[in-house]
Amino acid sequence: MTGGQILSRRAFIKVVSAAGGGLALGVWYPGKGRDLIQGAVFDVAAEAAESKTSGVSFSPNAWLAVQPDGQVVVTLSRSEMGQGVWTALPMILAEELDADWSTVRVKQADANSSRYGNQSTGGSYSVRGSWTALREAAAAARVMLIQAAAGQWKVDPSSCRTEKGWVYHSTGKKYSYGALTAAAAGIPAPEDISLKDEKSFRLLGRRIPRLDTRAKVTGRAVFGIDVRVPNMMFASIERCPVFGGKLKSVDASKTRAMPAVREVVELGDGVAVVATSTWAAFQGRKALTIDWADGPDAGQTSDGLWSKYSELAKTKGRFDESRGDAETAWAGAQRKIEAVYQAPFVAHATMEPMNCVADVRPDRCEIWAPTQNPQAAQREASELLDLPMEKVVVHVTFLGGGFGRRLKSDYVEDAVRVSRAVKAPVQVVWTREDDLQHDWYRPATYNWLRAGLDADGWPAVWMHRAVGPAAKGLVMGGSTPPYAISNLLIDAHIEKTSIPIGAWRAVGPSQNGFIVESFIDELAYQAKKDPFEYRRQLLNGEPRLKRVLEAAAEKSGWGTPMKSGCGRGIAAVSSFGSHVAQVAEVTVDPSGQIRVDRVVCAIDCGRIVNPDTIEAQMASGIVYGLGAALKDEITIDGSRVRQNNFDTYRLMTMEDMPAVEVHIVPSAESPGGVGEPGLPPAAPAVCNAIYATTGKRIRRLPARLGQG
Numbered sequence: 001m002t003g004g005q006i007l008s009r010r011a012f013i014k015v016v017s018a019a020g021g022g023l024a025l026g027v028w029y030p031g032k033g034r035d036l037i038q039g040a041v042f043d044v045a046a047e048a049a050e051s052k053t054s055g056v057s058f059s060p061n062a063w064l065a066v067q068p069d070g071q072v073v074v075t076l077s078r079s080e081m082g083q084g085v086w087t088a089l090p091m092i093l094a095e096e097l098d099a100d101w102s103t104v105r106v107k108q109a110d111a112n113s114s115r116y117g118n119q120s121t122g123g124s125y126s127v128r129g130s131w132t133a134l135r136e137a138a139a140a141a142r143v144m145l146i147q148a149a150a151g152q153w154k155v156d157p158s159s160c161r162t163e164k165g166w167v168y169h170s171t172g173k174k175y176s177y178g179a180l181t182a183a184a185a186g187i188p189a190p191e192d193i194s195l196k197d198e199k200s201f202r203l204l205g206r207r208i209p210r211l212d213t214r215a216k217v218t219g220r221a222v223f224g225i226d227v228r229v230p231n232m233m234f235a236s237i238e239r240c241p242v243f244g245g246k247l248k249s250v251d252a253s254k255t256r257a258m259p260a261v262r263e264v265v266e267l268g269d270g271v272a273v274v275a276t277s278t279w280a281a282f283q284g285r286k287a288l289t290i291d292w293a294d295g296p297d298a299g300q301t302s303d304g305l306w307s308k309y310s311e312l313a314k315t316k317g318r319f320d321e322s323r324g325d326a327e328t329a330w331a332g333a334q335r336k337i338e339a340v341y342q343a344p345f346v347a348h349a350t351m352e353p354m355n356c357v358a359d360v361r362p363d364r365c366e367i368w369a370p371t372q373n374p375q376a377a378q379r380e381a382s383e384l385l386d387l388p389m390e391k392v393v394v395h396v397t398f399l400g401g402g403f404g405r406r407l408k409s410d411y412v413e414d415a416v417r418v419s420r421a422v423k424a425p426v427q428v429v430w431t432r433e434d435d436l437q438h439d440w441y442r443p444a445t446y447n448w449l450r451a452g453l454d455a456d457g458w459p460a461v462w463m464h465r466a467v468g469p470a471a472k473g474l475v476m477g478g479s480t481p482p483y484a485i486s487n488l489l490i491d492a493h494i495e496k497t498s499i500p501i502g503a504w505r506a507v508g509p510s511q512n513g514f515i516v517e518s519f520i521d522e523l524a525y526q527a528k529k530d531p532f533e534y535r536r537q538l539l540n541g542e543p544r545l546k547r548v549l550e551a552a553a554e555k556s557g558w559g560t561p562m563k564s565g566c567g568r569g570i571a572a573v574s575s576f577g578s579h580v581a582q583v584a585e586v587t588v589d590p591s592g593q594i595r596v597d598r599v600v601c602a603i604d605c606g607r608i609v610n611p612d613t614i615e616a617q618m619a620s621g622i623v624y625g626l627g628a629a630l631k632d633e634i635t636i637d638g639s640r641v642r643q644n645n646f647d648t649y650r651l652m653t654m655e656d657m658p659a660v661e662v663h664i665v666p667s668a669e670s671p672g673g674v675g676e677p678g679l680p681p682a683a684p685a686v687c688n689a690i691y692a693t694t695g696k697r698i699r700r701l702p703a704r705l706g707q708g
Contacts, residue, residue, distance in 0.1 A: 055067075055068030055181065055182060056068065056181050056182040056185050057181055057185070058141070058144075058145070058177075058180070058181035058182075058184045058185045059185075060137070060140060060141045060144060060184075060189060061137045061140070061141070062075060062077070062109075062115045062116055063075050063077065063093060063116075063134060063137055064093055064097070064137060064138060064141055066141070066145075066177050066178065066180075066181050066184070067178060067181065068178050068179075068181050068182075069178050070100075070103050070165055070176050070177055070178030071103050071104075071105055071178075072093075072094065072097065072099045072100075072103050072104045072105065072165075072177070073105050073106075073107055074089065074090040074093050074094075074104060074105070074106050074107065075106075075107045075108075075109050076089060076090075076106055076107065076108050076109060077109040077116035077117075077119050078119065078121045078126040078130070079119075079121040079370075079371065079372050079374070079396055079399055079402065079406075080108075080212060080398055080399065081121070081370075081372065081398070081399035081400075081401060081402035081406070082399070082400075082401060082402075082620075083126070083613075083617060083674075083675045084210060084610065084612075084613035084616065084617070085121070085126045085127070086106055086210065086211050086212040087208060087209075087210045087211045087212070087610060087613070088126070088127050088609045088610055088613055089126065089127070089130055089134060090104050090106055090211065091203050091204060091208060091609055091610060092127070092130065092131060092134045092135060092138070092204065092609065093134050093135075093137070093138045094138075094203055095135075095138075095196070095201055095202065095203040095204045096134070096135040096136075096138035096139050096142065096195065096196055097138040097139075097141055097142050097162075098142055098162035098163055098164065098165070098196075099164070099165050099177070100164040100165035101203060101208070103165055104211070106211055106212075108395075108396050108397075109396070110374070110393055110394055110395055110396065111374035111375050111377065111378040111392075111393075111394035111396070113375050118375070119373070119374050119375050120372065120373045120375065120376070120407065121372045121373070121402070122372055122373070122402075122404060122407050122503060123507075123576060123673070123676070124576035124577070124578070124672075124673020124674060124675040124676045124677065125576075125673060126675075127609055127671050127673070127674075128576075128577050128606075128670065128671045128672055128673055131607070131670060131671050132670075135195050135196075136193060136195070139193045139194065139195050139196070140189050140190055140193050141184075142162055143157075143190045143193055144184045144187045144189065144190065145162065145167055145177055145180050145184050146160045146161075146162060146167055147184070147187050147190075148167075148175075148180040148183035148184040148187055149167035149169070149175045149180055149183075150169075151183060151187075152175065152180075152183060153169055153173060155169060164202075165177045165178075167180065198607070204607070204608070204609055204610075205607075205608045205609070205611070206610070206611075207610065207611050207612045208610050208612070209612075210612070210613075212398070216398075221398050222397050222398060223352055223370055223397055223398045223399065223400050224352065224355045224356060224357070224368065224369055224370030224397045224398075224399070224400075225352055225353070225355045225370075225400070225429060226397070227357045227368040227397060227427065229357060229359060229368070229425050230425070231424055231425060232357065232424070232425040232426065232427055233262055233263075233274050233275065233276065233422065233424055233425070233426050233427075234274070234275055234276065234277055234278045234280070234281045234426070234427050234428075234429065235265075235272045235273060235274045235275070235281050235414075235415075235418045235426050235427065235428045235429075236272070236273055236278065236281040236282050236284075236285045236428070236429060236430075236431070237267065237270045237271065237272045237273075237285075237414055237418075237428060237430075237434075238270055238271045238272075238273070238285050238288055238290060239269060239270040239434065239437075239438055240269055240270065240292045240293075240294075240295075241292070241437065241640050241641075242292065242294045242295060242297075242298050242638070242639045242640055243295075243297060243300070243498040243499050243500070243639045243640075244294075244295035244296065244297045244298075244498035244639070245269075245292050245293055245294045245295040245298070245639075246268060246269055246292070246293045246295060247266060247267070247268060247269065247270065247271065247290065247292065247293070248290075248291040248292055248293040249290070249291045250264075250266060250271050250288060250289065250290045250291070251288070251289040251290075252264040252271070252273075252287075252288055252289075254287040254288075254289075255273055255284040255285070255287040255288050258275075258280065258283065258284050258287065260275045260276045260277060260280035260283075260284070261273060261274070261275045261280060261281075261284040262274050262275055262276065262422070263421070263422045264284075264288075265417075265418055265421045265422065267417060267418075271285075271288055271290060272414075272417075272418045272421075272428070273285045273288070274418060274422055274426060278427070278429050281429075282431065294639070295498070295639075297497075297498040297639050298638060298639045299638065299639065300497075300498070300499070300636055300638070300639040301636055301637050301638065302344075302345075302444075302635045302636045302637070305444065305469075305497075305636070306342070306444075306446065308495075309444075309445075309446035309467040309468070309493075309495070310340075310446060312446075312467045312493045312495070313340075313446055313447075313448040313465050313467050313493070315493075316465075316491060317465055317466070317467070317491035317492045317493040317494075318472075318491055318492055318493070318494070319489075319490070319491045320472070320476045320479065320490040320491055320492055321479075321480055321488060321489075321490045322488065322489050322490070323486075323487065323488045324461075324486045324487030324488060325487055326461050326462075326463050326487045326488060326489035327489070328487075329452055329460050329461035329486070329487035330450060330452050330461050330463065330487075332452075332460075333451075333452020333453060333454070333460055333461060334452070334453055334454055334455050335452065335453040335457075335526065336450065336451075336452050336453075337450070337451050337452075337453070337519075337522060337523060337526055338448070338449065338450045339448075339449050339519060339522060339697075339699055340446065340447065340448055340449075340699060341447040341449065341514070341515045341518065341519070341699045341700070342444070342445070342446055342447070342699065342700040342701070343442075343444065343445050343447075343511040343514060343515070343628075343700075343701050344444050344632075344633040344634065344635070344700075344701060344702070345441040345442060345443065345444045345499070345633070345634035345635075345636070346441060346442045346504060346628060346632040346633065346634055347435070347436050347439045347441055347632070347634050347643070347649060348401070348403045348404065348405035348435075348439055348440075348504060348505075349435065349436065349632075349646075349649065349651060350399075350400060350401030350402065350403060350405055350406075350435070351400045351401045352370060352399065352400020352401055353429060353430040353431065353432060353434065353435045354405075354406075354410075354411035354429075354430040354434070354435060355370065355411065355427065355428060355429045355430065356368070356369045356370075356371075356411050356412045356414065356415035356416075356427070356428055357369070357415060357425060357426070357427040357428075358381075358412070358415035358416045358418075358419040358425065358426060358428075359419060359424075359425035359426075360385065360416060360419040360420040360423075363387075363391065364387065364391045364392070364393070365381055365385055365387060365391065365392045365393070365416065365419075366392075366393045366395070367381060367392065367393065367394045367395065367412060367415070367416070368395045368397060369394060369395070369396065369397065369411075369412050369415075370396075370397050370398065370399040370400065370402075370406060371394070371396060371399070371406050371409065371412065372399065372402045372404070372405075372406040372407045373406070373407045373408075373409065374394040374396050375394075376407070376409050377394050377409040377412040378392045378393075378394045380409045380412065380413055381394075381409075381412065381413070381416045384413060384416055384417070385416065385420065403504060403505040403624070404502060404503035404504050404505055404507070405439065405440065405502065405504075407502065407503055408440050408502055410440075411428065411430060414428040415427065415428040432645050432646065433644045433645055436634075436641065436643055436644055436645065436649050437640075437641040437643075437644055438500070439500065439502075439634075440500040440501060440502025440503075441499065441500060441501060441502065441504070441634055442474070442501075442502075442504030442507075442510065442511070443468045443469050443470035443474055443475060443501045444468060444469070445466050445467065445468035445470075445475055445511055446466070446467045446468065447464060447465070447466050447467075447515050448464070448465045449462075449463065449464050449465075449515070449519045450462075450463040451463070451519065451523055453523065453526065453527060456527075457523075457526070457527025457528065457529060458527070458537075458538070459483065459485045459520075459523055459538075460485070460486060460487060461485070461486075461487040461488070461489075462481055462483075462485045462487070462488050462489075463488075463489045463490070464479055464489075464490045464491075464515070464516075465490075465491050465492065465493075466479060466490075466491075466492040466493070467492065467493040467495065468492070468493075468494070468495065469494075469495045469496065469497035469499060469501055470494065470501045471494070471501070472492065472494055473507065473508055474501065474503065474507055474508055475492050475494060475508065476490065476492050476508060476512070477507050477508020477509055477512065478508045478509030478511075478512040478513055478516070478573065478575055478680065479508065479512040479515070479516065481516050481520065482539065482542045482545055482572075482574055483520060483535070483538035483539065483542075484538050484539075484540060484541055485538075498639065499636065499639075505621070505624050505675075505676055505679055506575060506576075506621070506624075506625075506676040506677070506679040506680050507676070509573055509575040509576075509676075509677075509679075509680040510625070510628065510676075510679055510680055512680075513571065513573040513575070513679075513680025513681055513683065513684060514628075514629070514680070514683040514684045514687065514701065516573075516684075517571035517572065517573060517680075517681065517684035517685075517688070518571075518684045518687055518688060518697075518698070518699070520534070520535065520538075521569070521570075521571075521684070521688045521691065522697065525691075530559070531569075531570055531688065532549070532553045532558050532559075532570050535549055535570070535572060536549060536550065539572075542574070542579075544574075544579045544604045544667070544669070545572050545574050545579045545581070545604075547579075547604060547665055548572060548579050548580060548581040548602040548603060548604050548665055549570070549572045549581040549602075551581065551602035551663055551665050552570065552572075552581035552582055552583045552600050552601065552602040552663070553570065553581075553583065555583075555600050555602065555661065555663050556568065556583035556585070556598075556600035558570065558583060562585070565587055565588055565589065565590075565693065566585060566586065566587045566588075566597070566693060567585070567586060567588075567689045567690070567691075567692030567693030567694075568583055568584065568585050568586075568689050568692055569583070569584050569586070569684070569685045569686060569687065569688025569689030569690070569691065569692055570582070570583050570584075570685055570688060571680075571681040571682075571683075571684035571685040571688060572681060573677070573680040573681045573684075574677075575673075575676065575677045575680055576672060576673030576675075576676050576677050577605075577606065577670075577671070577672030577673050578603060578604065578605040578606070578672030578673055578674060578677040579603065579604045579605075579672075579677075580601060580602070580603045580604075580618070580677045580678055580680070580681050581601070581602050581681060582599055582600065582601045582602075582622070582681040582682060582685040583599070583600045583685060584596055584598070584599050584658075584682070584685035584686045584688075584689045585597045585598040585599075585658075585689060586686060586689040586690055586693055587693075588690060588693045588694050588705070592705040594630060594686075594690060594703060594705070595658075596626060596630075596656075596658040596686055596689075597658050597659070598658050598659045598660075598661070599622050599626075599658050599659070599660050599661070599682065599685070600661045600663070601618050601622060601660065601661065601662045601663065601678060601681075602662075602663045602664075602665055603618055603662065603663070603664055603665065603674070603677065603678070604664075604665040604667045604669075604672075605664070605667070605671060605672040605673070605674050605677070606667045606668075606669035606670050606671045606672045607667065607668070607669065607670060607671045608664060608666075608671075609671060611664060613674065614662070614664055614674050615662040615664070617674040617675050617678060618660075618662040618674070618678035619660045619662065619678070620675075620678065621675070621676060621677065621678025621679035621682070622660055622678055622679070622682050623652050623657065624679050624682075625678070625679040625680065625681070625682025625683050626652055626656070626657075626658075626682050626683075626686065627651055627652045628679075628682075628683050628701060628702070629682060629683035629686045629687060629701060629702060629703055630652075630656075630686070630702050630703055631650045631651060631652065631702050632649070632650075632651070632701075632702060633649075633701070633702050634649070683701060686703065687703055690703060690705070
């Protein structure tokens, strides 16, 4: 931005407010005066730092820039969807840089694989995958700033130190980082660097308020659904309700007659209505008369799938893991236990429905999307439009929930296809019904488990056969028990289906945590041993998981009496580099109604970045896990999803929520994930508590008393 002039056809970025680090950016367009048009770009003050500063910035790498006024701009190459990376990743950089936290600002990166590498945000990988790289990047910058100051003073760099955005000399002289940007920019990156001693950390491990909070609570944060660009139109798409179906014919005469409707676009698998507002597009969509071709898989039902999986489970599948001689151990077992566990299809149900803005031009495409995978969106738009990757710009907004759903780019393709057809910028917004009936669901799986106990009640053999319509990792992830069992056999049947399948929060462990931790509970009761002590004895080879198991039991008061109609259950699962145990307390009333009263959670996630984020993500995972345990289920009839909104796909409410306690077990290990590991133990802890209360074992989710 120079002299207040607009530098491009679109507009220049303009800062519209600032208060205590909560900034939102709008766009100033010709003829719009200083009106805020939300959404084109948002940097939460990073652009303020750049636009107000004159002089040479110090940008030693892709993630970090120090401005001459001392502001430290962190470029975030991961997506913020509520999990806290907008604060956690800058904390890592600021700690190693020895920056003053009050000067840190955040800028969201566009899709750019050559600059940032893999930008996908999933698998609870943002912190654990960035820990070393970000520390090394910041440490190199710190060394260069020290060298710059030492050069000004003509002293040995070893006589200098850094603290809160300043370089100090042993004589007391000092330079601010901002004053050193020009000198540091001319210094080559060091070949050898030393990371800070973690005992000297000032930020990491502390409760630091989140940098995105103010923007979100004041409504200034820009989510995908908030994006507005000049001359933008709005679209809604009617899709075939049958998986694999196609458009046969459409009568759009009533829709076209509506004053606010501008275009009706046939897409092959759907019909888009383009209008002057989202509401008008929704109304125009309702007026369509469509004849669908259902396709070859129109007869699928949930009951039919379960029957098919049951038959497949009787035959050997593809081996996933084997040790010892499971078949021989099974034949010779003193006591044999068999059980079938079932986990249904479930939807993501994000708060913000799928949406995207695309502006397709003959030689370029610009996209604004709440995406977990901007590079996939860029690649798929490039292929769809036959444009070079560098001609497709993907701006990442805040996400109103992701949970794995926004790793897919179907909603981005929607906007690109419609914009190309109408030759104008278009925002496509899905309805809640669209979100639930055209999701990429967590797969339904059928699981046959067998275990043989020795004379003392300890498991001598464990066998698990899974059947499901998914990639192997989604079916079997987390299916190997962490317990000391000499003979193990795990195999699977992977079934193709037209039902869309995708990553759901915690992926394979979200199901297999329930299955493994429920079945080990069965073995404990069969052996007439306490479920906590049974697990504890079998976890001698897994010290971190054992430690959180012990912590959860201690903090919950495991073993103390409970009143009639109440019980406790316990579960422990390692996933995504972290280890989590939970104890659930439930009440079951005489009518069979289940209420979860309390969940005590212990986590070892290695090195702690921000305790507030860890606690929030554990609680969030528990909410999601309790929903899977008690409420969530997608059912299929005629290859159509029966559930269509929150009246039929019920989620956890404030009234449903128990008291949640989170206890962080200190660890010197490298950071693990926290976005997903809190989910897998929730369902088995609750279902095991139901058994402790009623003597009825829950083997099919969601939990319903009276089933086998």
